[in-house]
Amino acid sequence: MSKLKVAILGSGNIGTDLMKKIMRSPHLELTTVIGIDPDSDGLRKAREAGFKTVHTGLDGFLENPEEADVVFDATSAYAHIKHAEQLEAHGIRAIDLTPAAVGPLTVPTVNLHENPDAKNVNMITCGGQATIPIIHAVSQLYEVEYAEIVATIASKSAGPATRANIDEFIATTSRAIEVVGGAKKGRTVMILNPAEPPIMMNDTIHLIVDQTLVDEDALYEKLLQTEQAVQQYVPGYRLKSRPFVEENRISVFVEVSGAADYLPAYAGNLDIITAAAVKIAEEWSKAKATV
Template sequence: MAKIQCMIIGSGNIGTDLMIKIRDTSEKLAVAAVIGVDAESEGLAMAAKSGFATSCKGIEGAQEFTEWDDIRIVFDATSARAHRHHDVICRAAGKQMIDLTPAAIGPYCVPVINMHEHLDKPNVNMVTCGGQATIPIVYAVTRVADSVPYAEIVASVSSQSAGPGTRANIDEFTQTTARGLEKVGGAKYGKAIIVLNPAEPPMIMRDTVYTLSFNAKEKQIEESIHAMLADIQKYVPGYRLKQDVQFETVGIDKPLAIPGYGKAIGLKTTVFLEIEGAGHFLPKYSGNLDIMTSAALATGERIAEFKYGVVA
């Protein structure tokens, strides 16, 4: 069966990396078109060189393509604000949307946790780079504990891997990631922080995940986390622990005082992650972008199987 035709909206870092991933690695998807708003962007130039239809007129320009009717899946790698406009047009045309912005019009999708629940949805949201990296760890704790009343993540990325789209969506990043920790990760209350680090040479993406849980043994949590790592590494090989999982029992005599939540006790778990990119387009230190495009590709391929019966 022929590959499913796709379009990428956004010719920046994320869109270009996704284009190369689909072009060079996918057995189920094919890039038909790439659109943007900057006629001089490197991404549009690379897309044109690869033989894909291109336009710098945005979604309106895409509707002029002869390929428009054949496009089944649209990946949006622009901004939360722009995605709302794109969704209206693409949904009316019956096209599947995979949203790589923090707009969160559709349900949050983290492939290793809940992708199977949303294969029939017209729009799925890939949360954020920090969400894709950290929500699975929170879920790994949640699935072996009676409850996880609190989860907090700190995502540290190189400032060089944070383009204008990322910088324009900082507020949406923190809000969407925090809600993802709750809705998908299973925490009762979630908090997210992003740090853009200007260090030279650029640092590889690192994430710290804190959870506070009840009625789970340390061994259970550690085994669950390692199982989750193995699942994620199937599509993000550079996803790994930076050091061993750490535990601390927080008793009623010295409860944690968590701003916005209050006093809390339980088993505190701390996980230090490092995410190295595959280097398809961006430097390997841009693991924050690579995990987003890898998750989006995995989701697109699974939707191609479910909706269109594509088998590699």
Template structure:
């Protein structure tokens, strides 16, 4: 079986972490890493691994587009908006790790199959990858009028792109809670914590529960989903069993009589950043998962 050739555009934290994970993929062959900074640590690391790397920008990839099938975008939402039409023109499929939200929003265990043929798919945000599976898990058992997530990451793991665009993080994630997760209304909150030593990425998911929910069905569905995500993000785990609270809650999606709270922790694989940066890990692990599914679909479903 031959591997599908791919490239990474963006040699920052995300791009470099992704590089290490693609090295281990049985389906994808990383042939080029593109950056813009000659001093980039990521490009030096790529060359060290014997991977072709350039700091001359995306034109290098486009000139050689016929050598590649899939490109992973690890730049910024703004840069991706410039690059996306050029990839399409060059016949490159794209897995977008920025919050640009041009293609369909994809979370592997929720809707990957339905979007694998798209030319451009978007991976939302780290918080979106960590929390929408749980909302989907609840929403497949009962109505979820409102879902809310709080995503807390170590300050050191949030790069300049995230810091300057924290609003894009919250609005893109909020959209995914309803569009992908299946809640009627969603709200995302992001917190940066500067504690030293750095904290592991944490996510709290609150789902308002519609009348007639079945406590066991909700809990079991969440546990099954955590298992599924941990297949590709080994450090993804619940801090404790889901907590049910019965009270009257006046949510933006309407009044409900109960909620479920899931407390999650994501420990990274420590590929490029230390293990506390589960937020980087879940993005790049999801990207590999989606890229592999695209490759298998392009090769006629054979794996």
């Protein structure tokens, strides 16, 4: 089977977690990890694992553009705007893990197959990946008038790009709650908690639906199906309890523990987005193999 050739752009928390996941994929062949600091932990780990590394950014990599069919961009929203143009000019497809939102917003359990030929797809944010499957599930049962998510992550799991992009995180997640999740109005809150030992990624989803007679058992059943669907690619994804329902308001509590590929298990926020990105690339690889 011919594997899709991929490269990772960005050697921070997300890029390095992605590397570990791609190494396990039967469908993807990682060729290169691209960074800007030869001494970064991410590039060092990539060299140790036997991958080619480039420390002159995307410009350096594009001297040999045939090294990738697909580039995962794990830099920052600002940087991705430029990267997107460069990659497209070279005919390389982009899976964007920044909140730049250049390409269609994508959540595997909701719209994995909607844009099979997109040159660039966007993975929204960790908070979006953790909550939109739930919002979409509820929107299958009721009209969702409003959905608000509160993503709480451990301070240690938020690297410098994440911290510099909080406004973009909020804007992109809120838009995806509407466009992908199916809520009429989306809102996002993000919180960093520095507690030691670090807290697990925690997401609360508050929804207002169009009716007050919520069938709690049917709702819970639907949420359990969603939990299972996400667990296919993120095993540590779980509902913390039954949903709380008060008239037309529903609150759902989710926890995401990671596979501890790079940072320890508390950093489920890395896994929820990197695993989703890998799943997209694998679908592309399978599609290519059947052509």
